Amino acid sequence: MMLAGVQVLDKDAVQYRSQDAPDAPASQDGGSGSATPPAPPSSTPAQSLARVPSRGPVDMNFTNVTCTVKLGINKGYKQILHGVNGRLRPRQLVAIMGPSGAGKSTLLDVLSGYRITGVGGAVYINGRGRNMKRFKKMSCYIQQDDRLQGLLTVGENMALAADLKLPTSQDVYEKGEITEEILTNLGLYEHMNTRASQLSGGQRKRLSIALELINNPLIMFLDEPTTGLDSSSCASVVQLCRRLAHQGRTIVCTVHQPSASLFALFDHVYILAAGQCLYQGSTANLVPYLELAGVPCPIYHNPADYVIELACGEYGEDKIQVLTNKAENGKALDWFDDTDIPNMEALRKEYPLSFLKEQDGDHGEEETPQSNQTKVLIKRGFLKAKRDATMTHLRLMVNVVVGIMLGSLFINAGNEGSRVLENYNLLFAILMHHMMSPMMLTILTFPSEMSILSKEHFNRWYSLGSYYISITLVDLPISFVSCAVFSVIVYTMSSQPLDVIRFSQFFAISIYTVLVAQSFGLMIGAAFNVVNGTFLGPTLSVPMMMFAGFGVTLRDLPPYLYWGSYISYLRYGLEGYIGAIYGRNRPTLDCNEEKYCHYRYPAKFLAEVAMSPDMFWFDIMALTITVVILRVAAFLLLKWKLNAVR
Numbered sequence: 075m076m077l078a079g080v081q082v083l084d085k086d087a088v089q090y091r092s093q094d095a096p097d098a099p100a101s102q103d104g105g106s107g108s109a110t111p112p113a114p115p116s117s118t119p120a121q122s123l124a125r126v127p128s129r130g131p132v133d134m135n136f137t138n139v140t141c142t143v144k145l146g147i148n149k150g151y152k153q154i155l156h157g158v159n160g161r162l163r164p165r166q167l168v169a170i171m172g173p174s175g176a177g178k179s180t181l182l183d184v185l186s187g188y189r190i191t192g193v194g195g196a197v198y199i200n201g202r203g204r205n206m207k208r209f210k211k212m213s214c215y216i217q218q219d220d221r222l223q224g225l226l227t228v229g230e231n232m233a234l235a236a237d238l239k240l241p242t243s244q245d246v247y248e249k250g251e252i253t254e255e256i257l258t259n260l261g262l263y264e265h266m267n268t269r270a271s272q273l274s275g276g277q278r279k280r281l282s283i284a285l286e287l288i289n290n291p292l293i294m295f296l297d298e299p300t301t302g303l304d305s306s307s308c309a310s311v312v313q314l315c316r317r318l319a320h321q322g323r324t325i326v327c328t329v330h331q332p333s334a335s336l337f338a339l340f341d342h343v344y345i346l347a348a349g350q351c352l353y354q355g356s357t358a359n360l361v362p363y364l365e366l367a368g369v370p371c372p373i374y375h376n377p378a379d380y381v382i383e384l385a386c387g388e389y390g391e392d393k394i395q396v397l398t399n400k401a402e403n404g405k406a407l408d409w410f411d412d413t414d415i416p417n418m419e420a421l422r423k424e425y426p427l428s429f430l431k432e433q434d435g436d437h438g439e440e441e442t443p444q445s446n447q448t449k450v451l452i453k454r455g456f457l458k459a460k461r462d463a464t465m466t467h468l469r470l471m472v473n474v475v476v477g478i479m480l481g482s483l484f485i486n487a488g489n490e491g492s493r494v495l496e497n498y499n500l501l502f503a504i505l506m507h508h509m510m511s512p513m514m515l516t517i518l519t520f521p522s523e524m525s526i527l528s529k530e531h532f533n534r535w536y537s538l539g540s541y542y543i544s545i546t547l548v549d550l551p552i553s554f555v556s557c558a559v560f561s562v563i564v565y566t567m568s569s570q571p572l573d574v575i576r577f578s579q580f581f582a583i584s585i586y587t588v589l590v591a592q593s594f595g596l597m598i599g600a601a602f603n604v605v606n607g608t609f610l611g612p613t614l615s616v617p618m619m620m621f622a623g624f625g626v627t628l629r630d631l632p633p634y635l636y637w638g639s640y641i642s643y644l645r646y647g648l649e650g651y652i653g654a655i656y657g658r659n660r661p662t663l664d665c666n667e668e669k670y671c672h673y674r675y676p677a678k679f680l681a682e683v684a685m686s687p688d689m690f691w692f693d694i695m696a697l698t699i700t701v702v703i704l705r706v707a708a709f710l711l712l713k714w715k716l717n718a719v720r
């Protein structure tokens with residue numbers, strides 16, 4: 075089989091020969107013209123995985139696939155894919171190529187089942203219409219950005235993924251054997267103890283593949299696995315994909331503009347231009363195809379470069395139309411390597427329904443039960459929390475520092491009758507602290523978690539419910555400790571009444587405020603990106619402050635705005651604090667610093683701020699209801715967001 079400047083002698087051992095000097099040693103060129111396969115880097119996988127897919131291979135066919143997106147209110151729609159067709163044969167490494175904006179990622183999103191909105195046409199698996207539930211069990215999608223747990227080492231990432239993706243009946247040794255084998259073959263074994271955030275681009279890409287290989291998928295979709303990598307890492311990743319494909323998997327990647335040597339590693343190419351198919355067939359047949367279509371690839375030109383130039387319209391828009399017609403928008407199967415491609419009926423006979431029975435199995439959406447998912451996710455959460463400089467260490471430090479600062483600023487204000495208003499300001503400042511720090515931390519950090527969640531959830535690692543329970547439980551002890559440290563510091567430094575019940579009430583209100591603020595942050599973080607969230611979080615908190623009864627007392631609120639005080643969780647917080655500090659029949663305060671202490675009698679102060687001293691349980695109940703409502707709303711938003719992005 076001949077490519078311009080590249081001769082593919084064998085499927086698994088690609089050799090290259092310069093066209094002008096057939097027997098001359100190959101030159102080192104990764105770009106156009108004659109090419110040499112890049113020398114495998116030391117970390118290149120040396121052999122294939124022993125674990126080959128146990129289930130039958132997958133023959134995928136798609137017809138008249140369209141994808142339309144809404145551009146915005148009153149801006150109409152844009153059609154990205156224009157009725158493309160294609161066939162993805164098993165044991166092949168397929169490259170989807172095309173210029174930027176041609177629709178490669180969109181096609182991959184549609185084929186992997188990731189994109190569902192605005193999609194038309196049909197996808198068939200082994201001759202039958204695709205059943206998404208079944209398809210997801212046999213496939214995985216690795217997005218362009220490596221969505222890895224950066225705080226965990228390679229080994230931890232793999233072990234936790236194995237716990238989530240392999241049946242619970244397999245013991246730790248069996249799982250260990252599988253992960254060891256994958257890591258060894260992907261050249262990552264020696265990096266077992268390196269944190270994912272410290273891996274190189276190529277290693278991160280291989281780790282992304284390794285994680286998905288754990289449950290041995292039959293079809294793997296990879297969006298631009300070579301982008302951002304140097305030529306040796308590119309070759310390493312593509313060679314790995316090639317080996318995995320030849321073991322019985324179908325591997326589909328989008329690639330930008332591969333060098334000639336990299337291009338030759340693919341078995342099959344699918345070329346897109348402006349959402350239409352220009353060519354579909356074996357890599358080796360591309361040059362003869364172009365020749366027959368009347369647009370021959372110039373000698374010494376990398377066919378991959380040339381076809382992208384054609385697809386960009388550099389040789390005229392008419393050439394795109396000629397090629398689209400010749401490829402019948404992907405319907406033509408004449409340029410495949412295999413001569414007898416079975417039709418749908420033959421495929422159905424080859425893969426009878428009884429095949430599906432075995433594939434369907436009796437387990438649910440994910441590989442392991444929800445209880446196991448939650449357990450593993452909690453374990454992962456604590457491991458991350460232990461190492462997380464922002465969410466744990468900085469948060470604890472901020473609580474200590476702010477506690478000391480507030481304590482120093484309002485030192486001894488709690489017992490002094492002349493400083494009651496000062497103490498009132500302190501209580502409000504404490505509320506602000508408990509509102510702002512957990513809310514902003516969540517708004518700033520959750521969107522990056524969201525991308526990992528979206529990948530792992532789509533690839534069936536766990537259910538959203540298990541994930542949600544785990545993040546709720548993992549955060550509780552951290553919130554509890556931070557809040558307790560802060561409360562002890564500020565309470566004692568500002569000389570609040572040393573009474574166990576009063577402190578318990580003060581602490582209970584504090585922790586509830588933290589939980590509400592965090593849930594509010596989660597809601598915003600789930601629905602918005604960091605920029606919008608950072609703007610919306612504090613902005614939406616302003617009305618909460620207005621209605622808290624601080625500045626304008628609850629009595630002075632205009633009747634038509636009084637409803638606001640019922641929805642403001644800060645109102646319940648402030649009321650709870652004031653009840654804890656000045657309620658419960660607190661005796662007369664000291665009056666040592668001034669001659670006259672206006673609020674020496676706590677009842678006078680309570681009457682002034684129009685707050686009842688005995689509302690603790692009511693406040694706790696209101697805060698509990700708020701937490702529950704916000705948590706449920708955040709869950710529903712998360713669920714909506716996971717589907718809306720698709």
Ligand SMILES: Nc1ncnc2c1ncn2[C@@H]1O[C@H](COP(=O)(O)OP(=O)(O)OP(=O)(O)O)[C@@H](O)[C@H]1O
Binds near residue numbers: 143152154174175181
């Ligand atoms: N949600 C969307 N809303 C509007 N336009 C979109 C949307 N998604 C994709 N597009 C547009 O559709 C076209 C194809 O996008 P796609 O990401 O599939 O291209 P691509 O071939 O993968 O490009 P690249 O190689 O640069 O990643 C682009 O012009 C893109 O701007």
